[in-house]
Amino acid sequence: MKEILDFEKQGGLIPAIAQDWETGEILMLAYMNRESFEETLRTNKACYYSRSRGKLWRKGEESGNVQKIKEIRMDCDSDTLVLKVEQVGGAACHTGHRSCFFRKIEDGKVVEEGIKVFDPKEVYKS
Numbered sequence: 001m002k003e004i005l006d007f008e009k010q011g012g013l014i015p016a017i018a019q020d021w022e023t024g025e026i027l028m029l030a031y032m033n034r035e036s037f038e039e040t041l042r043t044n045k046a047c048y049y050s051r052s053r054g055k056l057w058r059k060g061e062e063s064g065n066v067q068k069i070k071e072i073r074m075d076c077d078s079d080t081l082v083l084k085v086e087q088v089g090g091a092a093c094h095t096g097h098r099s100c101f102f103r104k105i106e107d108g109k110v111v112e113e114g115i116k117v118f119d120p121k122e123v124y125k126s
Contacts, residue, residue, distance in 0.1 A: 004074070004075060005078050005081070006077065006078045006079045007078075009079050009105075011035070012033050013031040013032065013033055013049060013051070014031065014032055014079050014081060015029060015079075015080045016029070016046075016081040016083055016090070017029075017081065018030070018067055018083045018085050018087075018092060019082055019083065019084050020066065021070040021085055021086055022069065025098075026099060026101055027067075027093075027099045027100065028092045028093060028099065028100040030048040030049075031049050032048055032081065033049040033119075035049070036048050036049045036057075039058075041072075043065060044060065044069045045058070045060075045068060046067035046069060046071065046083055048083060060088065062123065063091070063094075063123045064088070064090065065091050065118075066089070067083065067085065067086070067087055067088070067092070068086040068088060069083060069084075070084045070085060070086055078097075089117070089118075090117040091116075094120060094124070096116035096119055096120050096123070097114055097115075097116055098117055
């Protein structure tokens with residue numbers, strides 16, 4: 001069977017953009033390897049590969065803020081994904097914000113927007 005995605009092109013990892021399936025808001029960017037992609041397909045919940053920890057990262061395993069897959073799209077080169085998700089718990093970012101993209105550059109300065117959905121010190125106790 002032919003591979004659906006080209007994991008070899010970028011050293012075994014492909015970018016995966018998580019997008020709110022109802023609003024279109026970009027929530028985060030992470031990476032998937034073959035194993036995390038297969039688990040995502042099997043469980044219908046987002047599973048990524050953590051480059052910093054060198055292991056699978058099941059989104060929400062500590063915080064409870066899981067991402068339920070509604071649709072998966074791939075680009076024309078088969079090496080990037082967009083996951084349209086239902087963001088359970090309201091926050092995708094480990095900082096407690098809804099989106100990892102809560103900062104913008106305005107007039108050459110970084111400006112933070114939005115409120116935190118949770119306090120990371122309370123959620124990530126380890």
